[in-house]
Amino acid sequence: MVTKNSKIDKKNIVEVHVDYRELILLLITAFLPPVIFAIWIRNTEKYHKERWRSIFLCFFWGATIAVVAAIILEYVLNFSIIPSIQRQELIPLISVVIIAPFAEELTKPLALTLKTVKRELSEFEDGLIYGAVAGLGFSATENFLYGWSYGLEFLSEGLFFFLVFMAIRSFGGCLLHASATAWTGYGYGKAIMRHATILRVVPYLVLAIFVHAFYNFVLSYNLAGATTGLFIALGFTAVSIQVVRAKIRTLDNKNR
DSSP states (O other), X not given: OOXXXXXXXXXXXXXXXXXXXXXXXXXXXXXXXXXXXXXXXXXXXXXXXXXXXXXXXXXXXXXXXXXXXXXXXXXXXHHHHGGGOOOGGGHHHIIIIIIHHHHHHHHGGGXXXXXXXXXXXXXXXXXXXXXXXXXXXXXXXXXXXHIIIIIHHHHXXXXXXXXXXXXXHHHHHHHHHHHHHHHHHHHHHHHHHTTOOXXXXXXXXXXXXXXXXXXXXXXXXXXXOHHHHHHHHHHHHHHHHHHHHHHHHHHHHHTO
């Protein structure tokens, strides 16, 4: 959620005056893409598709509880760790590439622990789907927060600029959160179905954090230029989500 050059200025948020039409437009552009992606991910599975109720619960968790929990956890970790860092140039790196991915990838997949969702984990691909959907719920609220903080400035320049900003934000953010959290969901689902210790989820959580951290690093540190970094980040998320969907299809074909 947090990047080096995109900290939310609460003062500016308060001072922004938004009419109801702008608010409706912002809500649609923030939430519609994640909803469409969630349907797309759910329908990747051809056999024994997941129940809509469980899909909704995961999305709702990601969009609400996970966001609040991640913000609190990020604040606590930043408050605890940052003051002890002597090299000031490392602070953005630690906050953006380590703390933010850790906090967010820890809170999003907890949606799978809900009883309604947990009892639906009957196939290995189920965890991938529910994890991805929880990530998409998180990205929906994140889209709204970024749109509120920065997108409305683009809207003042014209509808086209606003839509381009939200499209880029939605594409990258949605596919990142979906593809990263899917792996933790996969690990959790396997642990539940095999009656294994929860520690078996740790390698998948580490993978999710790495995916998230790499995206944040490429997008925040313009080592090859801002435009090149943006295209690398977007390309990375496009490949990542296709890997997840390929895994879902492979596992689904084994269970038909």
